[in-house]
Amino acid sequence: MIGLRHTAPIDITHQAQQLGIALWDTIPEGATHILQWNTDRLELLSIHDKAIVCVDFVKGAAAHRRQFGGGRGQPVAKAIGIKGEYIPRILDATAGLGGDAYVLASLGCSMTLIERTPIAYLLLSDGLKRAAADGQTAEIAARMTLHFGDGRAWLTERAQGLGPLAAQEFDVVYLDPMFPEPGKRAKSKKSMAAFQTLIGGDEDADALLAPARLIAKKRIIVKRPRLAPLMAGARPDFVFDGESTRFDGYLPTGGIQKENN
Numbered sequence: 720m721i722g723l724r725h726t727a728p729i730d731i732t733h734q735a736q737q738l739g740i741a742l743w744d745t746i747p748e749g750a751t752h753i754l755q756w757n758t759d760r761l762e763l764l765s766i767h768d769k770a771i772v773c774v775d776f777v778k779g780a781a782a783h784r785r786q787f788g789g790g791r792g793q794p795v796a797k798a799i800g801i802k803g804e805y806i807p808r809i810l811d812a813t814a815g816l817g818g819d820a821y822v823l824a825s826l827g828c829s830m831t832l833i834e835r836t837p838i839a840y841l842l843l844s845d846g847l848k849r850a851a852a853d854g855q856t857a858e859i860a861a862r863m864t865l866h867f868g869d870g871r872a873w874l875t876e877r878a879q880g881l882g883p884l885a886a887q888e889f890d891v892v893y894l895d896p897m898f899p900e901p902g903k904r905a906k907s908k909k910s911m912a913a914f915q916t917l918i919g920g921d922e923d924a925d926a927l928l929a930p931a932r933l934i935a936k937k938r939i940i941v942k943r944p945r946l947a948p949l950m951a952g953a954r955p956d957f958v959f960d961g962e963s964t965r966f967d968g969y970l971p972t973g974g975i976q977k978e979n980n
């Protein structure tokens with residue numbers, strides 16, 4: 720059971736209410752997680768092990784990665800196919816806490832993000848607001864647009880030329896759903912493991928691939944734990960292997976443009 724502590728700023732409280740998140744003055748019995756405002760940020764506290772998750776693109780790991788992260792040489796950038804003047808427009812249909820999207824936006828990609836879990840959406844939108852207000856990260860945050868919704872529905876509508884993304888073109892669709900079996904997920908910190916448990920496995924993830932292949936102009940990239948089975952059992956057209964992660968690449972079936980990156 721999860722709720723927002725009633726001390727958060729009014730805009731966040733309002734957003735949380737619209738997303739159906741409970742508002743708590745006192746923490747009820749049986750609560751497992753609390754969303755709470757801490758000085759200048761929204762964070763998720765796991766009551767059981769006190770692990771905290773928040774999205775911070777300005778300091779800490781994100782700042783380090785911005786400075787020393789390996790630029791276009793890092794596996795996610797290679798998989799996406801950033802090369803020379805070509806900087807793709809990307810639809811990330813499983814945004815999560817926006818880590819991958821931020822890396823790609825910091826390499827110049829324009830990122831449209833969709834997240835369906837209210838908690839992840841709230842944490843990410845709070846992180847993006849702080850990034851937009853900081854001189855070091857404002858330009859990167861300006862390349863990231865977050866929407867609340869179901870990626871499959873948005874992709875399907877877009878494939879029919881309908882919905883909120885009807886007027887947008889995407890070179891790449893990026894998919895990184897939560898892998899259902901915890902034992903096979905990539906290793907993560909205690910705080911992230913608590914977050915993953917809260918979100919659960921995305922059992923319906925296979926359904927994202929077909930509509931993604933209809934709308935991407937160049938490629939679809941699916942991030943998986945290295946030994947995980949293929950999404951929807953579909954054999955990729957190319958693969959980038961990392962240490963614990965694999966990026967499976969698929970070509971579009973929309974028949975609009977051929978792969979050339």
Ligand SMILES: C[S@@+](CC[C@H](N)C(=O)[O-])C[C@H]1O[C@@H](n2cnc3c(N)ncnc32)[C@H](O)[C@@H]1O
Nearest residue numbers: 813815816817818819834835836869870895897
């Ligand atoms: C493994 S996380 C993504 C992590 C992200 N790539 C990052 O770097 O932070 C998977 C996220 O995808 C979201 N998700 C899964 N299926 C989705 C769907 N059909 N529509 C929108 N979001 C979805 C889950 O709620 C979860 O937050």
